[in-house]
Amino acid sequence: MKNVRIGGVPEHFNLAWYLTLKNGEYKNEGINLRWKDYYGGTGAMCKALRDNEIDIAVILTEGIIKDIIAGNPSKIVQTFVQSPLIWGVHVADHSKFKTVQDIKGTRAAISRFGSGSHLMAYVNAERNDWDLEKDLKFEVIKNLDGAVEGLAKGDADYFMWEKFTTKPIVDDGVFRRIDECPTPWPCFVIAVTESFIKNHKDDLKTILDIINSTTSEFKVIPSIDRTIANRYDQQLEDVREWLSITEWSQSLIDKQTIELVQNTLLSLDIIPKKVSYTLLTEKI
Structure with missing residues (x-):
């Protein structure tokens, strides 16, 4: 075998x-x-x-x-x-951010550098005409559980992850999805x-x-x-x-x-x- x-x-x-x-x-x-x-x-x-x-x-x-x-x-x-892949752009449910333009220049939670959540933050930034040097900041949170904790504590401001995987977390009122970003x-x-x-x-x-x-x-x-x-x-x-x-x-x-x-x-x-x-x- x-x-x-x-x-x-x-x-x-x-x-x-x-x-x-x-x-x-x-x-x-x-x-x-x-x-x-x-x-x-x-x-x-x-x-x-x-x-x-x-x-x-x-x-x-x-x-x-x-x-x-x-x-x-x-x-x-x-x-x-x-x-x-349809990436959801998520914030904590209690967050002041309502639209994708509100998170411009804030901290993206990523699982690690080189991950999909990291790379797609760039794709999302370009899609919205952000300055890639000034408007992107990152906080490493390791995984989805880390993102739930990090956004709730205010350690990061938004998190990109596959929208159907995170849908139960949105339904439970932990995350709020403010936009979607499909891979090209x-x-x-x-x-x-x-x-x-x-x-x-x-x-x-x-x-x-x-x-x-x-x-x-x-x-x-x-x-x-x-x-x-x-x-x-x-x-x-x-x-x-x-x-x-x-x-x-x-x-x-x-x-x-x-x-x-x-x-x-x-x-x-x-x-x-x-x-x-x-x-x-x-x-x-």
């Missing part, structure tokens, strides 16, 4: 992995796939890939592209979720360390075949909306809305998308240079 380590955020996007693991589909192929939740998101997973703590990550597109350019010895082998590209990709690709390509292909078989039929799984609602503490109508706008992928990310992400990150001064498509991707 081949041991393989994979990481991802504990969110509804990754339910297909849980279902295939629960069904024993990888073990049937001689693969012991061990899943680890990363509450710190993309920044934490980039570090885990670099430190050889995991072989595979289901990770935000912009975050892993930035980190590969910065020296992470990994490659993107597939797009996982084709649709954009497919949100999640599957990244794999170069050493794993080199030494275990057949196992990787088997893993991708299994997960792709499930994601291609995910929306027609009986009562999948109720399963998601129960497992992730979501309202059924919110889950149905999320399912209606979310599309999975079974293909390698294309050159045009890589170009778009790099052009955006370069214009925001998040990456120092652009690199070739082949440096960032590997077709399995």
Whole structure:
């Protein structure tokens, strides 16, 4: 039995992995796939890939592209979720801020530098014509729980996170969502360390075949909306809305998308240079 380590955020996007693991589909192929939740998101997973703590990550597109350019010895082998991620811009419910212009120049809570919450703060700032040097300030809060505490205490002023994940916190009157900011590209990709690709390509292909078989039929799984609602503490109508706008992928990310992400990150001064498509991707 081949041991393989994979990481991802504990969110509804990754339910297909849980279902295939629960069904024993990888073990049937001689693969012991061990899943680890990363509450710190993309920044934490980039570090885990670099430190050889995991072989595979289901990770935000912009975050892993930035980190590969910065020296992470990994490659993107597939797009996982084709649709954009809808980031909610949140403040504490008692906050004086009412609109996205009110938070200009205030402190963004981020899970860590290089994380999605960090990078998307730049995208949001550009979208609203802010000065990227003067109007962006950051406070590291590690994860969603840290953001709840940090905004309540006034340690930070706003927090960007996937809007359906934070919807129960908004419904409970802890956060208030003042805006939304969709990613301009497919949100999640599957990244794999170069050493794993080199030494275990057949196992990787088997893993991708299994997960792709499930994601291609995910929306027609009986009562999948109720399963998601129960497992992730979501309202059924919110889950149905999320399912209606979310599309999975079974293909390698294309050159045009890589170009778009790099052009955006370069214009925001998040990456120092652009690199070739082949440096960032590997077709399995």
